[in-house]
Amino acid sequence: MFSNIKSVGLLGLDSYMIDVELNITNGKYALEVVGLPDTSVNEARDRIIAALHNSHLEMHLTSHYTFNLAPADIKKEGSLYDLPMAVAVLSATKQIMGDYKNAAFIGELSLSGDIKPVKGVLPMVMAAKANGLKDIYIPVDNASEAAIIEGINIYAVKSLRQLVDHINDVEKMQPVEIIPFKHYELPDFLPDFKDVKGQFEVKRALEVAAAGGHNVMMIGPPGSGKSMLAKRIPTILPDITIDEALETTKIYSLSGNLSKDKPLINYRPFRAPHHSVSPAGLSGGGTIPKPGELSLAHNGVLFLDELPEFSRGTMEVLRQPIENGTITISRAACALTYPCSVMLICAMNPCPCGYYGHPTRSCSCPNGAPARYLSKVSGPLLDRLDIHVEVPPVDYNQLSDSEAGECSTAIRERVNEARRIQIERFKGTTITCNAKMTPSLTRQYCRLTPSAAKTLELSFERLGLSARAYDKILKVARTIADLDKSEIIDNMHIMEALQYRSLDRKFWKS
Numbered sequence: 001m002f003s004n005i006k007s008v009g010l011l012g013l014d015s016y017m018i019d020v021e022l023n024i025t026n027g028k029y030a031l032e033v034v035g036l037p038d039t040s041v042n043e044a045r046d047r048i049i050a051a052l053h054n055s056h057l058e059m060h061l062t063s064h065y066t067f068n069l070a071p072a073d074i075k076k077e078g079s080l081y082d083l084p085m086a087v088a089v090l091s092a093t094k095q096i097m098g099d100y101k102n103a104a105f106i107g108e109l110s111l112s113g114d115i116k117p118v119k120g121v122l123p124m125v126m127a128a129k130a131n132g133l134k135d136i137y138i139p140v141d142n143a144s145e146a147a148i149i150e151g152i153n154i155y156a157v158k159s160l161r162q163l164v165d166h167i168n169d170v171e172k173m174q175p176v177e178i179i180p181f182k183h184y185e186l187p188d189f190l191p192d193f194k195d196v197k198g199q200f201e202v203k204r205a206l207e208v209a210a211a212g213g214h215n216v217m218m219i220g221p222p223g224s225g226k227s228m229l230a231k232r233i234p235t236i237l238p239d240i241t242i243d244e245a246l247e248t249t250k251i252y253s254l255s256g257n258l259s260k261d262k263p264l265i266n267y268r269p270f271r272a273p274h275h276s277v278s279p280a281g282l283s284g285g286g287t288i289p290k291p292g293e294l295s296l297a298h299n300g301v302l303f304l305d306e307l308p309e310f311s312r313g314t315m316e317v318l319r320q321p322i323e324n325g326t327i328t329i330s331r332a333a334c335a336l337t338y339p340c341s342v343m344l345i346c347a348m349n350p351c352p353c354g355y356y357g358h359p360t361r362s363c364s365c366p367n368g369a370p371a372r373y374l375s376k377v378s379g380p381l382l383d384r385l386d387i388h389v390e391v392p393p394v395d396y397n398q399l400s401d402s403e404a405g406e407c408s409t410a411i412r413e414r415v416n417e418a419r420r421i422q423i424e425r426f427k428g429t430t431i432t433c434n435a436k437m438t439p440s441l442t443r444q445y446c447r448l449t450p451s452a453a454k455t456l457e458l459s460f461e462r463l464g465l466s467a468r469a470y471d472k473i474l475k476v477a478r479t480i481a482d483l484d485k486s487e488i489i490d491n492m493h494i495m496e497a498l499q500y501r502s503l504d505r506k507f508w509k510s
């Protein structure tokens with residue numbers, strides 16, 4: 001007796017179809033699984049036998065069962081093959097008779113026959129749809145996570161018995177109702193930019209950064225409000241697009257970070273790992289590597305507060321991924337690539353005591369300590385931060401001013417408008433914001449007025465800018481012009497962008 005049931009596998013974010021083949025021959029009882037199963041797949045045998053018996057279904061322990069999970073050259077991980085393997089038994093022994101040939105099955109079985117949730121359901125449902133399957137059967141607890149995908153019937157199954165009754169037309173189930181995509185509405189209780197007194201230049205810089213997806217370095221003495229400002233960034237980020245939301249949700253689905261009541265990441269994530277985070281915590285890790293903080297911040301913000309406190313190794317991990325928008329983790333078993341298109345925001349004091357370069361207080365660090373502290377942030381990393389902004393100490397008059405500053409909603413509206421221009425501009429490409437422009441897109445879209453071109457040329461020579469800095473200035477200027485609804489980059493746009501590259505000379509003196 002033979003049967004073949006479809007399922008889906010995941011290798012990182014890449015999904016592929018799996019054939020669960022079963023051959024049953026008469027003879028002494030044995031149950032073998034071939035096709036590179038890991039231990040969790042091998043443990044399926046006990047769950048399947050118990051689940052079938054407890055669902056009043058038959059599995060004769062007098063036959064020889066051979067399961068093959070094809071393709072056999074990719075390692076199979078996890079408990080999600082319990083369900084397709086049990087269905088294969090039911091199919092080979094003719095206990096199910098209905099239409100299930102164009103369907104995929106995923107789910108873990110409990111001994112009682114209930115179907116338990118698994119990780120990575122969203123990318124798997126997307127893969128089944130892309131492969132032209134008509135139906136997919138998933139655990140009921142993963143239903144809300146998959147319910148955003150149209151074009152495939154998704155059945156959310158509670159138990160093996162319910163599945164069998166459905167396929168055998170005893171009691172039909174209805175497919176999951178599709179939930180239309182909606183942006184996350186920011187709750188009122190979030191901290192708001194209106195609480196931040198003064199700091200107009202910093203707020204402006206953060207608005208530009210949010211609009212164009214640019215990386216930011218904030219540097220200033222303790223208590224000047226760097227952490228306070230960063231905490232408010234989520235409230236001014238542009239709305240996430242549907243495609244971005246699906247991509248980010250796939251990563252959360254894979255790492256098991258979705259809950260039933262929050263099945264879709266319909267906002268830009270904001271991740272703020274502590275400085276004790278390990279390089280693997282940032283990049284991702286494990287035998288079959290799982291996404292790290294960098295990927296969990298995909299399409300959103302990665303905030304590193306007190307940057308020099310992060311280990312050198314951790315900081316170095318950032319360089320390539322920040323540039324490429326992807327991170328590749330190599331292991332003996334496989335090399336996986338995860339997306340990590342993030343806006344990197346860093347904050348730091350200029351020296352250990354915090355008062356180096358302060359307008360009124362003197363720095364109490366020993367000679368050379370500020371330079372050593374600053375040099376923990378390497379030149380190449382600093383170069384990748386498009387916008388450098390000083391956060392000066394707030395003076396008493398500003399702090400005691402009872403008038404509230406501009407609220408986050410007003411800033412977000414401008415950011416969204418500028419982002420819409422960019423989404424339109426980059427239609428048909430894989431990017432949605434200026435910060436991610438390739439060199440050729442930068443040349444195509446950053447047209448300068450003659451006076452802007454002159455300003456840039458003069459500054460380039462005078463400031464001794466690197467080629468990377470030159471590109472970054474153009475991109476930031478493009479965003480400033482977008483906020484100004486200007487097609488062409490004018491002198492004042494370039495001047496503002498140049499100003500965001502002046503800090504490294506004050507502190508790093510390079």
Ligand SMILES: Nc1ncnc2c1ncn2[C@@H]1O[C@H](COP(=O)(O)OP(=O)(O)O)[C@@H](O)[C@H]1O
Pocket residue numbers: 195196197198199220221222223224225226227228229394399
């Ligand atoms: N511009 C500001 N407006 C209002 N309060 C501020 C401002 N800057 C700092 N504060 C107050 O000082 C506290 C410390 O600021 P914080 O963001 O932790 O500083 P930093 O991270 O730069 O050391 C804040 O929680 C806030 O109460």
Ligand SMILES: [Mg+2]
Pocket residue numbers: 226227228305
């Ligand atoms: Mg702080």
